[in-house]
Amino acid sequence: xxxxxxxxxxxxxxxxxxxxxxxxxxxxxxxxxxxxxxxxxxxxxxxxxxxxxxxxxxxxxxxxxxxxxxxxxxxxxxxxxxxxxxxxxxxxxxxxxxxxxxxxxxxxxxxxxxxxxxxxxxxxxxxxxxxxxxxxxxxxxxxxxxxxxxxxxxxxxxxxxxxxxxxxxxxxxxxxxxxxxxxxxxxxxxxxxxxxxxxxxxxxxxxxxxxxxxxxxxxxxxxxxxxxxxxxxxxxxxxxxxxxxxxxxxxxxxxxxxxxxxxxxxxxxxxxxxxxxxxxxxxxxxxxxxxxxxxxxxxxxxxxxxxxxxxxxxxxxxxxxxxxxxxxxxxxxxxxx
Amino acid sequence: xxxxxxxxxxxxxxxxxxxxxxxxxxxxxxxxxxxxxxxxxxxxxxxxxxxxxxxxxxxxxxxxxxxxxxxxxxxxxxxxxxxxxxxxxxxxxxxxxxxxxxxxxxxxxxxxxxxxxxxxxxxxxxxxxxxxxxxxxxxxxxxxxxxxxxxxxxxxxxxxxxxxxxxxxxxxxxxxxxxxxxxxxxxxxxxxxxxxxxxxxxxxxxxxxxxxxxxxxxxxxxxxxxxxxxxxxxxxxxxxxxxxxxxxxxxxxxxxxxxxxxxxxxxxxxxxxxxxxxxxxxxxxxxxxxxxxxxxxxxxxxxxxxxxxxxxxxxxxxxxxxxxxxxxxxxxxxxxx
DNA sequence: ATGAAAGCGCTAACAG
DNA sequence: CTGTTAGCGCTTTCAT
Numbered sequence: 001x002x003x004x005x006x007x008x009x010x011x012x013x014x015x016x017x018x019x020x021x022x023x024x025x026x027x028x029x030x031x032x033x034x035x036x037x038x039x040x041x042x043x044x045x046x047x048x049x050x051x052x053x054x055x056x057x058x059x060x061x062x063x064x065x066x067x068x069x070x071x072x073x074x075x076x077x078x079x080x081x082x083x084x085x086x087x088x089x090x091x092x093x094x095x096x097x098x099x100x101x102x103x104x105x106x107x108x109x110x111x112x113x114x115x116x117x118x119x120x121x122x123x124x125x126x127x128x129x130x131x132x133x134x135x136x137x138x139x140x141x142x143x144x145x146x147x148x149x150x151x152x153x154x155x156x157x158x159x160x161x162x163x164x165x166x167x168x169x170x171x172x173x174x175x176x177x178x179x180x181x182x183x184x185x186x187x188x189x190x191x192x193x194x195x196x197x198x199x200x201x202x203x204x205x206x207x208x209x210x211x212x213x214x215x216x217x218x219x220x221x222x223x224x225x226x227x228x229x230x231x232x233x234x235x236x237x238x239x240x241x242x243x244x245x246x247x248x249x250x251x252x253x254x255x256x257x258x259x260x261x262x263x264x265x266x267x268x269x270x271x272x273x274x275x276x277x278x279x280x281x282x283x284x285x286x287x288x289x290x291x292x293x294x295x296x297x298x299x300x301x302x303x304x305x306x307x308x309x310x311x312x313x314x315x316x317x318x319x320x321x322x323x324x325x326x327x328x329x330x331x332x333x334x335x336x337x
Numbered sequence: 338x339x340x341x342x343x344x345x346x347x348x349x350x351x352x353x354x355x356x357x358x359x360x361x362x363x364x365x366x367x368x369x370x371x372x373x374x375x376x377x378x379x380x381x382x383x384x385x386x387x388x389x390x391x392x393x394x395x396x397x398x399x400x401x402x403x404x405x406x407x408x409x410x411x412x413x414x415x416x417x418x419x420x421x422x423x424x425x426x427x428x429x430x431x432x433x434x435x436x437x438x439x440x441x442x443x444x445x446x447x448x449x450x451x452x453x454x455x456x457x458x459x460x461x462x463x464x465x466x467x468x469x470x471x472x473x474x475x476x477x478x479x480x481x482x483x484x485x486x487x488x489x490x491x492x493x494x495x496x497x498x499x500x501x502x503x504x505x506x507x508x509x510x511x512x513x514x515x516x517x518x519x520x521x522x523x524x525x526x527x528x529x530x531x532x533x534x535x536x537x538x539x540x541x542x543x544x545x546x547x548x549x550x551x552x553x554x555x556x557x558x559x560x561x562x563x564x565x566x567x568x569x570x571x572x573x574x575x576x577x578x579x580x581x582x583x584x585x586x587x588x589x590x591x592x593x594x595x596x597x598x599x600x601x602x603x604x605x606x607x608x609x610x611x612x613x614x615x616x617x618x619x620x621x622x623x624x625x626x627x628x629x630x631x632x633x634x635x636x637x638x639x640x641x642x643x644x645x646x647x648x649x650x651x652x653x654x655x656x657x658x659x660x661x662x663x664x665x666x667x668x669x670x671x672x673x674x
Numbered sequence: 675a676t677g678a679a680a681g682c683g684c685t686a687a688c689a690g
Numbered sequence: 691c692t693g694t695t696a697g698c699g700c701t702t703t704c705a706t
Contacts, residue, residue: 005483007460007683007684008683008684008685009683009684017692017693018692018693018694019683019684019693019694020685020686020692020693020694020695021684021691022694023686024685024691025682025686026347027685031691031692032691032692033691033692036691036692043685048436050455050458050459051459051683051684052395052460052682052683052684053391053456053459053460053461054391054392054394054395054400054682054683054684055391055682055683055684055685056388056392056684056685057391057684057698058389058392058395058682058683058684058685058697058698058699058700059683059684059685059686059697059698060685060686061683061698062697063391065461074425074426074429074430074433074552077422077428078419078421078422078423078425078426078429079422080419080620080621082417084414084415085414085415085416085422086415088411088415089411089412091417092411092443093411096411096443096446096449099452101440101452101461102441102442103440103441104439104440104441104610105438105439106429109433115436115438115701118387119390119438120389121342121387122387122388123342123387123389123390123391124390124402167648187412190475223338235429237696250393257616258625262625282419283417285417285622285673287412288595288599290627295677317704333596339695344698344699344700345699345701346699346700353679354676354677356677356678356699356700356701357676357677357678357679357701357702358675358676358677360700360701360702361675361676361701368675368676369675369676370675370676373676388699388700389698389700391697391698391699391700392682392698392700392701393699393700393701394682394700395681395682395683395684395698395699395700395701396681396682396699396700396701396702397682397700397701399681451696479687594675646704672678675706676694676705676706677704677706678699678703678704678705678706679697679702679703679704679705680701680702680703681700681701681702681703682699682701683698684697684698684704685696685697686695686696686697687694687695687696688694688695688696689691689692689693689694689695690691690692690693690694
């Protein structure tokens with residue numbers, strides 16, 4: 001079955017020219033006589049020639065593909081949390097347009113994290129994008145220091161000696177809008193379900209909640225989740241147990257807000273009559289929840305696009321100065337608050 | 338910044354041995370003296386040497402990565418339809434365990450379809466898996482004929498001269514269970530929202546509906562969707578317009594069933610009192626819909642895993658005989674029917 | 675057990 | 691405008 005794949009050499013022989021000429025035609029050089037070019041194209045067609053990418057990469061030092069590394073398990077990336085899909089969608093759009101191949105890599109375990117590191121360092125890709133980073137992963141810095149273009153979505157948690165460009169959203173601005181909305185509606189016992197403390201999205205959103213509440217002279221009620229629906233549900237139960245008279249909750253993700261909705265229903269609370277709920281993300285399903293969710297919209301797809309654009313700039317050797325970007329967020333009011 | 342990456346040569350010099358020896362150590366050959374091996378490992382460590390994958394592939398003809406091609410736009414793959422994530426999850430599990438790199442490729446447009454074809458033919462990957470195939474895409478056959486290992490999830494629609502192994506689920510068995518459940522509950526005006534006629538999942542599920550209804554001596558009510566929530570909603574409106582007295586509907590996907598639920602609510606019908614609804618997939622969100630959805634469970638993650646296992650077998654040169662597999666489906670009864 | 679040498683298939687100067 | 695030539699970095703006989 002394994003038919004021999006034709007090489008440049010074969011095409012050259014068939015067309016009666018040199019390998020170099022075939023290479024020129026294949027790579028679209030304009031300095032080739034029309035008739036020769038056509039003869040070569042014919043030979044390519046007849047033989048079904050496709051350039052060997054390994055050979056090409058070996059000499060050009062480029063692969064035309066770019067990695068997106070998600071330091072999460074596949075289970076998490078492809079759960080019902082639509083954050084990852086949205087990032088990927090945005091990235092895909094830009095990379096598609098630039099005819100670059102996206103290589104998606106999940107790195108939720110130590111083993112896969114190592115594999116991904118080797119993969120990137122082996123020159124398998126021309127650049128590496130990160131999303132959903134936890135703690136202070138040294139990998140972005142490491143790769144960047146090796147000269148591999150790197151962009152992160154989400155501001156890195158620790159400033160390193162070798163800063164990496166990033167794109168993020170205005171977490172705090174959005175949360176402030178949300179909490180003020182609750183305050184304006186007369187809510188006074190406002191809790192939050194925070195995201196994981198090892199992620200910038202978790203930290204910043206909690207900060208937004210805290211500062212706004214402090215400004216208003218109110219006390220905090222914090223339960224920590226991990227952005228999943230389940231964790232949101234459990235956190236809500238905890239909050240309710242600690243203070244049964246809560247009248248509002250800001251959840252740092254839509255999925256956690258959905259979990260909270262469920263928990264409140266289980267506890268016999270009406271939303272928003274007894275307890276107002278606000279999420280963060282504005283996923284499509286939040287329009288269909290019961291009741292539809294008031295939430296902070298963040299432009300996740302745009303984050304992906306922007307990150308990909310920056311990456312393309314880096315790969316194409318454009319100035320890599322001050323490329324970090326922060327996109328706006330915005331409260332979307334529906335029936336839950 | 339672009340620090341030179343060390344080569345075999347550099348490591349060899351530093352360790353005071355030949356390139357061949359370093360290569361042996363790096364590739365875990367046992368026929369190397371312990372002290373030399375250690376010296377080489379030290380040099381590798383000190384220099385931060387990582388083998389150049391392009392060079393390696395050029396000679397080994399293998400890349401240690403495997404593609405999953407989804408002939409859909411990224412928009413569709415990463416929508417709220419959880420079919421794709423589930424497939425990917427299953428595939429990832431197996432590939433991770435085998436330390437192979439998954440390369441995810443969306444090919445929803447002609448341009449990207451071509452790009453993907455070139456990519457695979459350029460020897461960028463050791464094998465190619467397909468999911469969510471439409472019509473009679475010649476690509477699987479083409480690649481297979483070129484000697485590239487290929488496995489499909491979903492039975493190919495047309496038998497070719499060059500059959501490709503596949504893994505699929507028992508669509509018809511599941512639908513028969515679903516429709517019989519409706520019949521047993523006394524439903525007599527049973528409609529269906531069918532999937533796209535160019536996909537095997539669309540065709541088979543419609544067949545299951547038709548044969549069961551015919552057996553029962555009932556007449557058909559068919560509206561066609563494309564598996565999306567929106568198409569399900571529109572189809573339901575059409576069905577209702579044609580026959581306002583429908584008392585049940587089988588939707589060929591959970592997303593379409595969710596759309597139907599919405600449409601029925603809009604039309605003032607109660608579910609299941611006025612109209613029973615059954616879906617197909619058993620996504621997690623179907624447990625949270627209003628009312629929770631009765632649906633046919635299909636083991637999508639297992640499909641992915643099974644497909645990946647077959648692929649690994651092929652890549653490792655195991656016998657590729659009779660590798661096609663059909664996994665069971667099962668009705669899960671909740672409140673919507 | 676180790677080294678020398680021959681490419682894998684391609685691109686990129688450099689001549690002509 | 692086209693051909694010749696020299697590698698890219700690695701694995702793998704084949705000697706030793």
